[in-house]
Structures are given as C-alpha cells and as structure tokens.
Amino acid sequence: MTYEPAAVEAKWQTFWEEHRTNEPDLDAAERPFFNLMMYPYPSAEGLHVGNLYAFTGADIYGRFRRLQGDDVFEPIGYDAFGIHSENHALKVETHPMELIPSNIRNFERMLRAAGLMTDWSRTVDTTDPAYYKWTQWLFVQLFNAGLAEKKEAPVNWCPSCQTVLANEQVIAGRCERCDTPVEQRQLSQWFFKITKYADRLLDNLEWIDWSPSTKTAQSNWIGRSHGASLRFPISGHDAGDETIEVFTTRPDTVFGATFMVLAPEHPLVDVVTTDDRRREVEAYAREAASVDLVERQKTEEKEKTGVFTGGYAVNPATGAEIPIWIADYVLMGYGTGAIMAVPGHDERDHQFAGAHGLDILPVVCSRDALPDGTDPTSADLGVGDGAFVEHTADEVLINSDRFSGMEAIAGGRAIVEWLAERGLAEERVNYRLHDWCISRQRYWGPPIPVIYCEACGPRAVREQDLPVLLPYVEDFRPTATGVSPLARVEEFYETTCPECGGEAHRETDVSDTFLDSGWYFLRYPSTEYDDRPFDADRTRTWLPVASYIGGEEHAVLHLLYSRFLTMVLKDLGHLEIEEPYARFRKHGLLIKEGAKISKSRGNVILPDDYIVRFGADTFRMYLMFLGPFQVGGDFRDSGMAGPRRFLNKVWASVTDALEAGREGFEDPAVERALHATIKQVTEDLESLDYNTAIAALMDYLNTIRAGGRTASLDEVRPLAVLLAPIAPHIAEELWERLGGAPSVFDHAEWPAYDPAVLVVDELDLPVQVNGKLRATIRVARGASQEAVQEAAVAEENVARHLNGGEIRKVIHVPDRLINLLVS
RNA sequence: GCCGGGGUGGCGGAAUCGGCAGACGCAUCGGACUUAAAAUCCGAAGGGAGUUAUCUCCCGUGUGGGUUCAAAUCCCACCCCCGGCACCA
Numbered sequence A: 001m002t003y004e005p006a007a008v009e010a011k012w013q014t015f016w017e018e019h020r021t022n023e024p025d026l027d028a029a030e031r032p033f034f035n036l037m038m039y040p041y042p043s044a045e046g047l048h049v050g051n052l053y054a055f056t057g058a059d060i061y062g063r064f065r066r067l068q069g070d071d072v073f074e075p076i077g078y079d080a081f082g083i084h085s086e087n088h089a090l091k092v093e094t095h096p097m098e099l100i101p102s103n104i105r106n107f108e109r110m111l112r113a114a115g116l117m118t119d120w121s122r123t124v125d126t127t128d129p130a131y132y133k134w135t136q137w138l139f140v141q142l143f144n145a146g147l148a149e150k151k152e153a154p155v156n157w158c159p160s161c162q163t164v165l166a167n168e169q170v171i172a173g174r175c176e177r178c179d180t181p182v183e184q185r186q187l188s189q190w191f192f193k194i195t196k197y198a199d200r201l202l203d204n205l206e207w208i209d210w211s212p213s214t215k216t217a218q219s220n221w222i223g224r225s226h227g228a229s230l231r232f233p234i235s236g237h238d239a240g241d242e243t244i245e246v247f248t249t250r251p252d253t254v255f256g257a258t259f260m261v262l263a264p265e266h267p268l269v270d271v272v273t274t275d276d277r278r279r280e281v282e283a284y285a286r287e288a289a290s291v292d293l294v295e296r297q298k299t300e301e302k303e304k305t306g307v308f309t310g311g312y313a314v315n316p317a318t319g320a321e322i323p324i325w326i327a328d329y330v331l332m333g334y335g336t337g338a339i340m341a342v343p344g345h346d347e348r349d350h351q352f353a354g355a356h357g358l359d360i361l362p363v364v365c366s367r368d369a370l371p372d373g374t375d376p377t378s379a380d381l382g383v384g385d386g387a388f389v390e391h392t393a394d395e396v397l398i399n400s401d402r403f404s405g406m407e408a409i410a411g412g413r414a415i416v417e418w419l420a421e422r423g424l425a426e427e428r429v430n431y432r433l434h435d436w437c438i439s440r441q442r443y444w445g446p447p448i449p450v451i452y453c454e455a456c457g458p459r460a461v462r463e464q465d466l467p468v469l470l471p472y473v474e475d476f477r478p479t480a481t482g483v484s485p486l487a488r489v490e491e492f493y494e495t496t497c498p499e500c501g502g503e504a505h506r507e508t509d510v511s512d513t514f515l516d517s518g519w520y521f522l523r524y525p526s527t528e529y530d531d532r533p534f535d536a537d538r539t540r541t542w543l544p545v546a547s548y549i550g551g552e553e554h555a556v557l558h559l560l561y562s563r564f565l566t567m568v569l570k571d572l573g574h575l576e577i578e579e580p581y582a583r584f585r586k587h588g589l590l591i592k593e594g595a596k597i598s599k600s601r602g603n604v605i606l607p608d609d610y611i612v613r614f615g616a617d618t619f620r621m622y623l624m625f626l627g628p629f630q631v632g633g634d635f636r637d638s639g640m641a642g643p644r645r646f647l648n649k650v651w652a653s654v655t656d657a658l659e660a661g662r663e664g665f666e667d668p669a670v671e672r673a674l675h676a677t678i679k680q681v682t683e684d685l686e687s688l689d690y691n692t693a694i695a696a697l698m699d700y701l702n703t704i705r706a707g708g709r710t711a712s713l714d715e716v717r718p719l720a721v722l723l724a725p726i727a728p729h730i731a732e733e734l735w736e737r738l739g740g741a742p743s744v745f746d747h748a749e750w751p752a753y754d755p756a757v758l759v760v761d762e763l764d765l766p767v768q769v770n771g772k773l774r775a776t777i778r779v780a781r782g783a784s785q786e787a788v789q790e791a792a793v794a795e796e797n798v799a800r801h802l803n804g805g806e807i808r809k810v811i812h813v814p815d816r817l818i819n820l821l822v823s
Numbered sequence B: 001g002c003c004g005g006g007g008u009g010g011c012g013g014a015a016u017c018g019g020c021a022g023a024c025g026c027a028u029c030g031g032a033c034u035u036a037a038a039a040u041c042c043g044a045a046g047g048g049a050g051u052u053a054u055c056u057c058c059c060g061u062g063u064g065g066g067u068u069c070a071a072a073u074c075c076c077a078c079c080c081c082c083g084g085c086a087c088c089a
Helices: A005-018 A049-067 A083-092 A096-113 A129-144 A194-206 A212-222 A251-256 A278-290 A293-301 A347-356 A408-420 A520-526 A536-542 A558-571 A607-614 A616-625 A637-660 A668-686 A690-704 A713-723 A728-737 A785-794 A796-802
Strands: A032-037 A071-073 A148-158 A163-165 A183-192 A224-233 A243-248 A259-262 A307-314 A321-326 A338-341 A364-366 A395-397 A425-431 A450-453 A457-460 A494-496 A503-506 A547-551 A583-587 A589-592 A632-635 A762-769 A772-780 A807-813 A817-822
Touching: A005 A096, A005 A616, A005 A728, A032 A049, A032 A520, A032 A536, A049 A071, A049 A547, A049 A583, A049 A589, A049 A616, A049 A668, A083 A096, A096 A607, A129 A148, A129 A457, A129 A558, A163 A183, A194 A212, A194 A224, A194 A425, A194 A558, A212 A558, A212 A583, A224 A251, A224 A408, A243 A251, A243 A259, A243 A338, A251 A364, A251 A408, A259 A347, A278 A307, A278 A321, A338 A347, A395 A408, A408 A425, A520 A536, A607 A616, A607 A637, A616 A637, A616 A690, A616 A728, A637 A690, A637 A713, A637 A728, A668 A690, A668 A713, A690 A713, A713 A728, A762 A796, A772 A785, A772 A796, A785 A796, A785 A807, A785 A817, A796 A817
Parallel strands: A032 A071, A032 A547, A259 A321, A547 A583, A589 A632, A762 A817
Antiparallel strands: A148 A163, A148 A183, A224 A243, A224 A307, A224 A425, A259 A338, A307 A321, A364 A395, A450 A457, A450 A503, A494 A503, A762 A772, A807 A817
C-alpha cells in the first residue's frame, strides 16, 4: 500500500476534531504551555504562504513540547478590523460586515488543511462585539487613568487612506498600508501616553528572552538619549522673559552655539520674526509644509536651506546675541523643535553655517591637538573642513571661559550645573518614541467609547454601557475632511451624557487596529467569559505567553504596543505580569526564487495548491527544510520533491518493517545512528533549527535503508514520534500501524537517547603533515599520542611526505587529529 | 550615514569553544527495472592536473593583509547583498 497523503490527512484531521485532541483542559493543566503565533488578518485572497511559514514553525515547537509532556494551548484568531480590511471592502464594493465572515471561514478551512494543532474551541475575532467590548473597556481603563488624552499635535496624515497614522505605521515616509507619501497635519487626536513607559519598555529588554535583533530594533525605536534642556532668552522681546528651549546631547558645546534654528512649524517663529523678514519666513514655512516626508528625506544630502527670522536670542553661556533662523532640517517632531546650532561640532550645523555664512567657533579639541603652554581660553585652532564631533574622554574644552581645559564630558555636566543656578538648564532624557496616536477617521474599527457633553466635558462610556456598537453604515467611505464616516450617522452621533443625562454626542473616530491586537493573547484563555476581558485564575495559569513566534516587522508595532498595554494593566491592578511574552523568536523572511513575494510581482504562493498536490505534511516539511527558520529562505517548487520522497520512503520502511516483523537491533551502528538522531533532533527542535532536524531524520532513514536492507520495528518506531512535530498526519498513521494507541500526541513519549550508546570504540583520525591532510587512520578511542603517531608514520602517504625528515613537533588532539611537523 | 543579518559547489543550504569544508536535499550524469516513458532502486559528482581497477598532487568558503602547527570559523582594512532606522540635535 502506497502513501496517499490526502486520505491520511483527512482521516487524522477528522480524528483530532472528533476527539478534541487539541483542546486542553485549561483549568486542569499541570504543565501549561501557551504557544502563541501572530494571528492573521483574514484577507480575501486567503491564507498567505508567509502566514503558514510562521504558523508551521510555531506549531512544530508546540507539538514538540506536547510530546515532551506539556499541556500545550495553541489558539488562533483573526485581526479583522482595520484599514486594510476596509480598503479591500471598498475596492470590491462589499460591506466588510459581509466580507469578513466569509474570509474567516476560508481561513479556517485552510488552517485546518495545514494540520495545525489549533484549539478551535477558543478563537478570537476582533470584529465580534463580544471581543471589542473589551477593547473599548481597555480604552476606558487608560482614559480613567489619565493615560489617554485628546490633544492637538502634528500627526501623520495619509491622503489616500484619509486618516491619521501612528509614527510606527509610517515606513520611510510612506503609509504602511497603501505606500502613499504621508503628510504632516496639525490635528486633534487621541493619544496613549506610551512615552511614560519608555524607560520601563527599554530597561526590561535586558531580561526578556527575545531574539536579539528584535530587542535592538525596539531599543533603537525608543531611542533614549541623555543630555540637557537649555533655555535661550529671546533678546529685545517686549513680552519680557520668553525663552526658546532646546534639547542637546552636547551641553559641553554651548559656548560654540553661534546661532539657533527653529523648525518652520515652531510656535515661536511668529514671535521672533521681525516685520521686514516676515514675508520671506512665511513663504519658507509654507513651502516646507507642502513637502511630504518622502520628498523631505530626499533633500537630506542636498544643501541645507533656511531663512533668517530677523530675531536674536542670547546664548546663556556667553551672553552673546545670536541670530535665529528657521530651516527644515530641524524637525518639530523631535526634542523641542528648536536647536542651538554648534557648527564647530555638528555636521549639519556646519553645513548650514557654510551655506549661509554664519560664524563657526571651535570649543572642543582633542587633548593632543592642544600644544603645551597654549591658553585654552583663547585657543585659535582655525576652522577645519568639517565639524569636529569626537566626544570621548580624550577631548577637552577650549574657548569656553572658565570651563576651558576641562575634559569635555565632565565639562558638559559642569556647564549644565552652572546654567541651572540661573534656571536656564537642567539634565534631560529625551526619547525618539512618541505617544501612540490611536484615533482613526475611518469606519471599520471599534468606536472610541467617549461621549462629549457641553456641560461635563468628555466622558468615558460607562462599563455597563459597553460595547458601543459599530452601526451598520451603507456608505462607509472615508472623507477628506478629517472626520469619520460615523459622524454622518445621526442615531450614533446623538446621545445623552452618562453624567448629567443632558444632550451629548459620541466620539466618531474608531481606534487603531493595533489596539485590537495589543491584548488578543489575553483573551484566548478566557473566551467563554462574557463578564470580564480575562479571568484572573486563567490568566495566572497561562500567562505570560510561553513561546511567541512571529515576524520582525512587528518589532516596533504590535510587540511594543502589547508590552505597553500589559504594563498599564499591571499598574492598574488587572494583571500580575510585567511582560506579556516570556520568549519571543522572530522567523525569517520567505522569498521565491530569489525575489520578494508580492502580488505585484505575480509570484504569490497559494498554499492550497501545494497541499492538494503534495500533502500538508510534505508542504510543512519543505517550508521548514528550505532554510534556517529564523533566517528565512528561498521557496522553489523543485524543492518539494525531497521531503515528499522522504515521506514516501518512511512509509515504505514502516510497511516493510511491519511485514518482516523483526524486533531489536542487529547492527550496533544503526542503533548508534538512532541515538545520535534522537539527540540531534531534540536539540534542533528546541533551538528552532528545523532544517537540520529534518536533515538528521533523512540521514537516519538513509542509514536504516542502506543497501536495500529492511529495518526492524525497533528501528522505525521512534521515527514515527520524531517525525510527529513536523509531519503530524503521517506520524499518527504510522504510530497507529505500529501498534500505538492514537493519538501519538497523547500516548507517545518523546524518545530519549542513551549517551553510552553514542560512544564508539574506534574512530577515523585525520593525519596531517605540516598542517596538510595526508591520511586518515583508524584508531581506538582515546588512543595515546605514541600509539597514534606510530600508526600515522606507518601510512605510506604520510611516510612519503615526511620524506625521512626529523619530526620536530607533534600536535595531537585526542580523538580529533594528529599533525606532524617536519623541517 | 547609523544599527542588525549575510556572502560557502550548478542551486537551497550544513559545518563557526579554530581541528577531515561541502552534511541533508534539489537539479545533473551513469546503471538497473520497463516494449517505452514516468515512478522506483543502485551508484557518481567542488574546480583543475596527473595516473586512470585505484591512487596522488595543486587550488578552493566575497577581496586584501595578519595571528596560528592548523582559519569558512579569530584580528585588521575593504567590497557587495538583504532588512530596519534615517537631517534624532
């Protein structure tokens, strides 16, 4: 009987479903293991091979843990709210409320066909009111804690999606979803104060077990820099003590600040600009505002543009009046949107000074560059071609009044202290991270649960009134006005105040999709509770997530947001955990024949086709064999043949072994190979090195079939178990045929290897002469140098290369090699 | 520019506490089976040279140096590819 994957896979998928094989008892689990994968967005095109690649890798690990005795909980859900879904619905002119359920059904079908160990009794759909009721509850918790705030701020606006975007959703100046260049707009939006958690988010990275590259990406995104905030009084200003605040990481260079630059959007531009300069300044600011982010980045290498405002500020260190310019190289979104320009020690300021004829004053130099006897308070070192940016313990301050001669880093601290006495400076930590903008002027999301009352102000919807249902709206197209389509729905918009009962209206923005996904993992163990988002006992048992595997593209999105929300929930007393994921591993990127997989290239891989042609087991195995899982690899149709042939041969070997009916091990080499294979596969699965685990299994099969021999039952039985994480269906079938009680995942034990069996009596030892391989000799394990050397020189080829010369040195690494050195 | 990851046969990739480079697989070639093909099974294979049952030698892990008895692996300089960030003060 030949191997027919379709029949085998249908049989076991039915078995798992009927026997609820993959539904652990969440309250009785002794060794709970929450195995999480990143839930998909249920697109109309169906499950993407990239999804399946990630899921298979996570599923193998979950099945491996289960065979080792853990109670593995492996749920799945659907990230079905959001702009992506809505844009697609608009394109095909079908309402998302109709589209999403059919997409989800299609996903379920494909996920079942792929043979995942999914617990189908606990799925999550973010568009289900029973789910988003708690997404809204989460918003209310943050609102009541003062962590959600509506404020006017410069935000990213996507003119195509007609909504604002979070910083994290702007990729190289373009909309993450539609690739349209993003514009800056000043709008009133809802923000979550994630910056309050910046230090904790950064510091915890030191102890969580995550892929190092993901940690680095997150750490760079948070971008903590230590420095100082300095205040420069505006001179001759009639308002009196108005100052311009700047952030700098180099307070030691303040004596060299010869001008200031404000971002064109800076609120003080209007104040400092003199009447004769106003027209030019306004023209420049208008010009800068009209340029989108993509264009703005292209100008990076070009000459730095800017205009003089006519205004002056006082350098708080020198007392000198310095001109105030505006320029688009200063960004409103970082620091204070204003800088003190130190052209001697900052590349950009140097370029700007060069382009506009501004003074350059060196105030730092390396200790060696200062000739003995020079007075550092008036060192005339001239001005070099570029800025001198070195900032180590080897630099000293010059031309900095009484701080001259001090080591630069210590001098910086002293200067801040000195200025602080006059209230003009303080030490400051600044972050690249911004508060998380969570409001979206779109339809397809959970309405933000806020009610505006003339009398009482903005109020959160009361918990008993949740969910605020998203109404069915025929025309859900976004508008260019910055107002959500929900504003057109009177029954939704008009409401009463929960406080005073008076007339009020609802917030019409919906929340960002990343709020839905920010807590979904908390819901899985508690899906049956409709009176709480997550049950305390269940959460204590199952959280934090034991293993999370996903793509690194979420390093600064989902993975950052969900960490933040977890910390907030902990602080508010709803959770006991500090971090949501005990272990996170990123998987690699799948490419197709050397090219990125994308719809526009037309090289999209449909898992369905491959599963029908080769079977899910072969497909799973190939996906994991084509390269290291954590690195990625190249998908080629031709590669599918290898795993398929391998499974055919496994099937044939078991069939033959059953027919022959022999027990035991006749060949000690085969038994040794089995133990070596168990060791290798166990270690490789634990470290997610699936490609080499599969290679080890192939190697073992080659060994037991060498020269057309028929394997014994003892030789093939462990194979069914070792194969089970990777190819679960065929493993179930073979396990059953070999007399095991189904399911293999409930009744098999992960095989153990015996280190004693791995020990060999004899081994092949390479012999080198002067570092070059000249022979290989068979020696006893642990043979002495004398014995090895004697055997080595007896080799004809070794003797020839020794050429009668005197052996002046011997390098012998026991059981590894011997190297004879002759002159 | 900065931060990650990487560069190994025709191809995907193994091997990095320095110790037989190319495991495993794909494609290829030879043979068996077959009327034939497919499938399957057995075998060969980094490149070059000599000898050609077998064996031997030289070269070889992006480039150039270095350390070492010994380097894909360590050090220095550089080139290229992929991903992320990007005028971050």
